[in-house]
Amino acid sequence: MKLLTICLSSVLLFTYQNAAAQPNQIDQKALKQEAISLIKKFGGQLKPELKKALKSKGPVHAVEVCAKKAPEIARKINASSSNWHIKRVSLKNRNPNAKPDAWERKVLTMFDQKRLNGESAKKMAYSEVVDGKFRFMKAQATEAVCLTCHSKNIAPNIQKAIHQYYPNDKATGYSLGEIRGAFSLEYNPQGTLPNVRIIKKIPNFMKLNNRALSPVSP
Numbered sequence: 001m002k003l004l005t006i007c008l009s010s011v012l013l014f015t016y017q018n019a020a021a022q023p024n025q026i027d028q029k030a031l032k033q034e035a036i037s038l039i040k041k042f043g044g045q046l047k048p049e050l051k052k053a054l055k056s057k058g059p060v061h062a063v064e065v066c067a068k069k070a071p072e073i074a075r076k077i078n079a080s081s082s083n084w085h086i087k088r089v090s091l092k093n094r095n096p097n098a099k100p101d102a103w104e105r106k107v108l109t110m111f112d113q114k115r116l117n118g119e120s121a122k123k124m125a126y127s128e129v130v131d132g133k134f135r136f137m138k139a140q141a142t143e144a145v146c147l148t149c150h151s152k153n154i155a156p157n158i159q160k161a162i163h164q165y166y167p168n169d170k171a172t173g174y175s176l177g178e179i180r181g182a183f184s185l186e187y188n189p190q191g192t193l194p195n196v197r198i199i200k201k202i203p204n205f206m207k208l209n210n211r212a213l214s215p216v217s218p
């Protein structure tokens, strides 16, 4: 009898573990695809803007375009998805908001190490479930076009323009192929509450009731 119980419970445990692992794996695969398509959306809007600005009015104007457009594009993408949050981060950040948190720092350090071991930055990505949230990072390599504003030798007029917007800029000194930074995405299965403006108007004494509001799927 004892043996039967042990056998039965191990079968049950095995089935349970399998059932628990399966959806997670499928979800992660789908989420990775979603993350990649959001990155393409971000890069697909920013890079042409940058190139157009460089070509039409030169790098000083392009600094301005980058400073305004990059945060704006991120904001728009984030506003259109209640579950996803996308941003760019770097160990040597230019924008103060691009400072990595502990997890992002770990991943960026790992990317740098991989590159030192000879791996190309182009296909480097990493994902993990952290505190119930799916997190994904994709490295951004330093390409030739990036050197104008992120290398060791930045023209003085461009340097001046960068300092005007970012007095604490650390994002210089990069060479071709180095990891400039990464896209960092977070998927929160709970989503955000649908209309923040309405919620702000709720008087303080009712605030606890916010917990009762469940997120509406997009």
Ligand code: HEC
Binding pocket: 050, 059, 062, 063, 064, 066, 067, 068, 070, 071, 088, 089, 090, 092, 093, 094, 095, 096, 098, 140, 141, 142, 143, 145, 146, 147, 148, 149, 150, 171, 180, 181, 182
């Ligand atoms: C015309 C100048 C210019 C060029 C060229 C340029 N950048 Fe930047 N980069 C900026 C500015 C300005 C910011 C800050 C924008 C912001 O607020 O997000 C920035 C921010 C970033 C960030 C966000 C992290 C941080 O340090 O704030 C990454 C990642 C980045 N650039 C990567 C690149 C890559 C990769 C290329 C080449 C494909 C490139 N940049 C080309 C000016 C430039």
